[in-house]
Amino acid sequence: GAVVSQHPSWVICKSGTSVKIECRSLDFQATTMFWYRQFPKQSLMLMATSNEGSKATYEQGVEKDKFLINHASLTLSTLTVTSAHPEDSSFYICRGTSGEMQYFGPGTRLTVT
Amino acid sequence: AQSVTQLDSQVPVFEEAPVELRCNYSSSVSVYLFWYVQYPNQGLQLLLKYLSGSTLVKGINGFEAEFNKSQTSFHLRKPSVHISDTAEYFCAVSEDFGNEKLTFGTGTRLTIIP
Numbered sequence: 592g593a594v595v596s597q598h599p600s601w602v603i604c605k606s607g608t609s610v611k612i613e614c615r616s617l618d619f620q621a622t623t624m625f626w627y628r629q630f631p632k633q634s635l636m637l638m639a640t641s642n643e644g645s646k647a648t649y650e651q652g653v654e655k656d657k658f659l660i661n662h663a664s665l666t667l668s669t670l671t672v673t674s675a676h677p678e679d680s681s682f683y684i685c686r687g688t689s690g691e692m693q694y695f696g697p698g699t700r701l702t703v704t
Numbered sequence: 705a706q707s708v709t710q711l712d713s714q715v716p717v718f719e720e721a722p723v724e725l726r727c728n729y730s731s732s733v734s735v736y737l738f739w740y741v742q743y744p745n746q747g748l749q750l751l752l753k754y755l756s757g758s759t760l761v762k763g764i765n766g767f768e769a770e771f772n773k774s775q776t777s778f779h780l781r782k783p784s785v786h787i788s789d790t791a792e793y794f795c796a797v798s799e800d801f802g803n804e805k806l807t808f809g810t811g812t813r814l815t816i817i818p
Contacts, residue, residue, distance in 0.1 A: 594747075595747055600745075623804070632713065632810060633810055634708070634794075634807075634808040634809055634810045634811065635794070635806075635808040637805065637806075640804075640805075684747070684748075686748075688804070693750070694747065695740075695742075695747035695748040695749070696747050697745055697746050697747045698747070
């Protein structure tokens with residue numbers, strides 16, 4: 592059946608470097624992709640919404656120049672954390688939707704040292 | 705603005721015992737309510753949802769939830785849990801029928817004790 596995968600599942604990077612997280616949908620075409628961030632013991636917080644081929648819409652307080660989202664195809668969306676800092680350490684989750692169908696990725700744990 | 709409160713961060717339950725995971729929400733408009741489950745190393749999966757109609761909603765794996773508008777609650781229940789129910793459970797609310805923008809609770813970790 593349809594599933595959404597994320598790569599990598601976890602990543603450690605040095606402060607100041609950039610990290611790209613991929614979200615791929617299998618057997619499913621995600622017309623809309625949502626990106627969430629989850630800090631320990633907190634709920635998933637929506638960062639941005641992107642429609643295939645369009646620019647992402649960011650939630651208030653999320654820096655669009657820091658969190659670059661690309662949704663170039665119906666099966667791939669990427670989130671790039673640019674110039675990462677320790678406070679960006681978090682669990683990042685994507686969710687793909689198409690009509691009433693929706694699938695979450697398993698998440699990517701980012702640790703910035 | 706809408707919000708979701710899951711008061712219990714962890715719930716340990718003996719196998720075959722009943723369980724209730726609590727969820728309360730706040731919203732100024734009509735809402736649609738969801739419960740998701742996340743097994744280790746997997747993405748969130750939809751357990752059940754309330755959109756309209758009967759306030760008692762049945763989902764997968766024997767779970768059910770009841771929408772109580774006066775108490776603004778949507779508690780999740782299962783009469784007899786199994787080891788395989790060990791997971792993280794998230795309650796979510798949306799003001800959009802298409803569940804585009806979901807607001808999540810902080811999650812409840814259900815641990816089944818053999």
